[in-house]
Amino acid sequence: FSLQMQSRFDGNMGFPGGLMDKGPQETPVEALNRELVEEINLDLSRFACQQEDILLTHVNHSKKLVTYFYAKEVNLVEFSEIEKAVLDSEEWGTETYGVLRVPLFTMSDGYRGFPVFLANKFAGNARIQLLKAITAKNILSEDEVN
Numbered sequence: 001f002s003l004q005m006q007s008r009f010d011g012n013m014g015f016p017g018g019l020m021d022k023g024p025q026e027t028p029v030e031a032l033n034r035e036l037v038e039e040i041n042l043d044l045s046r047f048a049c050q051q052e053d054i055l056l057t058h059v060n061h062s063k064k065l066v067t068y069f070y071a072k073e074v075n076l077v078e079f080s081e082i083e084k085a086v087l088d089s090e091e092w093g094t095e096t097y098g099v100l101r102v103p104l105f106t107m108s109d110g111y112r113g114f115p116v117f118l119a120n121k122f123a124g125n126a127r128i129q130l131l132k133a134i135t136a137k138n139i140l141s142e143d144e145v146n
């Protein structure tokens, strides 16, 4: 398994995505697909997210924000193509500062690998979203994550 995140302009780790445009003109999944093109140059003809890819909805009362988290499964060849396309995205170097694979293992010292990665700073609730994706997609069990 591999799992893609990005380093953001603000120094946080996060997932590609963003806010919906104001007004009724786009649904959450349409906004996501628009942001995926802007931030990671995703080929929507092959990899567009669908409503059924939704994993988590979260309400942030203090920020008056509802976040929707979608996870799309692809094979390793596709994953690699998606990674390489990021360098040609419109927002490379402005919003998107790096594309990264999350280390989905823990080394024999019990710390290096995934635990070290989790010590990063994450945008919004991206850390919770990451843990949800890992258990929902059966990459690690809840016990292993804990």
Ligand SMILES: O=c1[nH]cnc2c1ncn2[C@H]1C[C@H](O)[C@@H](COP(=O)(O)OP(=O)(O)O)O1
Pocket: 013, 014, 015, 016, 017, 018, 019, 020, 035, 067, 095, 123, 124, 125, 126, 129
């Ligand atoms: O990966 C994320 N998971 C959850 N929330 C996130 C993530 N990345 C950003 N955010 C939060 C942080 C901000 O409150 C908003 C908007 O983020 P941003 O990327 O700056 O949005 P735009 O592209 O400017 O629309 O979401």
